[in-house]
Amino acid sequence: MQGYISRVCTSFIDVPDKIAIAVYFSGCSIHCKGCQNKELWDKKSGKLTKTSKVIEQIDKHPLAEYVVFIGGEPTDQMDFLVNICQNIKNKKIAMYSGREFEIFPEKLLESMDLIICGPYRQDLHVNNRWPASTNQRVFRKESEKWKQIK
Numbered sequence: 811m812q813g814y815i816s817r818v819c820t821s822f823i824d825v826p827d828k829i830a831i832a833v834y835f836s837g838c839s840i841h842c843k844g845c846q847n848k849e850l851w852d853k854k855s856g857k858l859t860k861t862s863k864v865i866e867q868i869d870k871h872p873l874a875e876y877v878v879f880i881g882g883e884p885t886d887q888m889d890f891l892v893n894i895c896q897n898i899k900n901k902k903i904a905m906y907s908g909r910e911f912e913i914f915p916e917k918l919l920e921s922m923d924l925i926i927c928g929p930y931r932q933d934l935h936v937n938n939r940w941p942a943s944t945n946q947r948v949f950r951k952e953s954e955k956w957k958q959i960k
């Protein structure tokens with residue numbers, strides 16, 4: 811399977827207190843006012859990339875505890891996103907999405923460990939632990955159950 815990815819890089823801020831590999835999806839149909847990644851709204855700003863290539867890039871970061879999907883809007887390419895998740899080994903998986911938790915399908919939730927979700931609002935941005943706005947909710951899977959932690 812393949813989809814549009816902008817870049818894969820190390821992140822020290824997207825999952826607080828953890829080293830993560832950030833996979834930036836390109837393409838976003840949500841268009842939040844005040845989005846800080848507008849250059850990624852166009853899918854074609856990234857490159858068509860195979861799942862195996864994304865996994866190869868993730869595997870180059872053995873010290874990272876998490877893979878975090880960010881963008882762009884990862885769930886705009888749902889089948890590709892799920893396919894990548896299903897091929898990740900030995901890492902926890904996090905995602906930033908402009909969509910609400912309740913609409914995510916089980917095939918996605920079963921692979922994820924942490925989700926920061928809801929439309930970004932620049933007027934509600936604060937510099938705290940999460941690079942997000944205060945309206946965005948954070949869910950963590952604990953003992954196979956999802957719990958809202960913020």
Ligand code: SF4
Pocket residue numbers: 838839840841842843845846847848850881882883907908909929930
């Ligand atoms: S969902 Fe993310 S990438 Fe899309 S407009 Fe909102 S903040 Fe920007």
